[in-house]
Amino acid sequence: MTLRPWHAEAWQRLQARRERGALPHALLLAGAAGLGKRDFLHTFAQGLLCQQPADGVPCGTCRSCHFFVAGTHPDVVQLSFGLRKDGVQRSEIVVDQIRDLSQRLSMSSQFGGWQVATIDPADAMNAPAANALLKTLEEPSQATMLILVADAPSRLPATIRSRCQRIDFAVPSRDESLAWLTAEGVKDPAAALLAAGGNPGMARDWATDGALKQRSEVRGDLLALATGRGDAVEMAKRWQTNDPSRYLWFAAQAATDELRARAEGTKSPLESTLDDEALDAWYGQANRARDSLRGPLRADLVLLELLAAWR
Structure with missing residues (x-):
């Protein structure tokens, strides 16, 4: 090893x-x-x-x-x-x-x-x-x-x-992580590292199991909900079927990016109608939802509550 x-x-x-x-x-x-x-x-x-x-x-x-x-x-x-x-x-x-x-x-x-x-x-x-x-x-x-x-x-x-x-x-430095990911044969180490929040081990695993596609799916779902085009019930069922904890990871990450865009005065990527305080609270709710998956609560209800709050 x-x-x-x-x-x-x-x-x-x-x-x-x-x-x-x-x-x-x-x-x-x-x-x-x-x-x-x-x-x-x-x-x-x-x-x-x-x-x-x-x-x-x-x-x-x-x-x-x-x-x-x-x-x-x-x-x-x-x-x-x-x-x-x-x-x-x-x-x-x-x-x-x-x-x-x-x-x-x-x-x-x-x-x-x-x-x-x-x-x-x-x-x-x-x-x-x-x-x-x-x-x-x-x-x-x-x-x-x-x-x-x-x-x-x-x-x-x-x-x-x-x-x-x-x-x-x-978490090691970005340069150290990118060098290790490159040595591990990851094709787009920068994109994988971004999706994994700087965690190189997760980035390596996610680069090969569809996680980057899943990240885009989460952002598309949140954008659809914010603009009145999405169905929270359907999304909750879909998120539940394939590693719901990772969907929630990407959801919290998306909320962080939304807050950062507002602070920098750039275009809002998700068009959320939540104000800054509510968006920050939603970020916390997404992280607590990940913890809830470890317990006896039904995953579909945890996900539906979170998505309904976003909409």
Whole structure:
């Protein structure tokens, strides 16, 4: 797994602590989706278990690396969304999962080295699960590394965040992002980066899966609604069928562009009839709607409410 250029500083800082034998017992990898937190996690965890790493980078050929890549390493525990009794995947990480994890970590390493446990997404733990994890963080087992991954770390209790060494993944500079996207073979890196709000990982993914077309679709829909030519119900149904969270991302982005055009005195791209205060409130509503999709609310109703407010 190749680290991304903007990972270099955090990687070297972590490896320096490893050289001194001063690694923390818990890490929190925090930052927006698309910045490579999980690539960083996998490389670091594999390197920690590797029998002959170079500057923390795994060799890829030793027995430990083979087990790790195959997903069968006995000293690795990966915790994510489990299944309910009826076989449906949960939308949160629950307390029983954390208790099982804590029990597993109380055992000795089978390879005689580190044990590595990951919780991803850690910000999906419910309150009882977070409380149960707190005890494990306060009483860590020897040679155990617990790594939490969170796209929205603010959802984690402060007591959890304060007991982890936090590594923040920030959006790199535009030049660094464009250079990386070009090296990744993205045909129009500038357009993809603009659509992704400067996030290079998202830009790379979106450049190949129709996201730029989706962005244009959102702007066309909002323009149609503002000029009385659109059907909010039809739009809500269409947005629901193909990654509604991304539709909402582009909707919030469009509102920002509308406000910017007004501030600069240029032509309004969406012809919204909302005043500046209402438009700013709509931007906030679009972002809250993205959060609502994580919960039990019906996506079509969330989308319809937002589109009706725009019209």
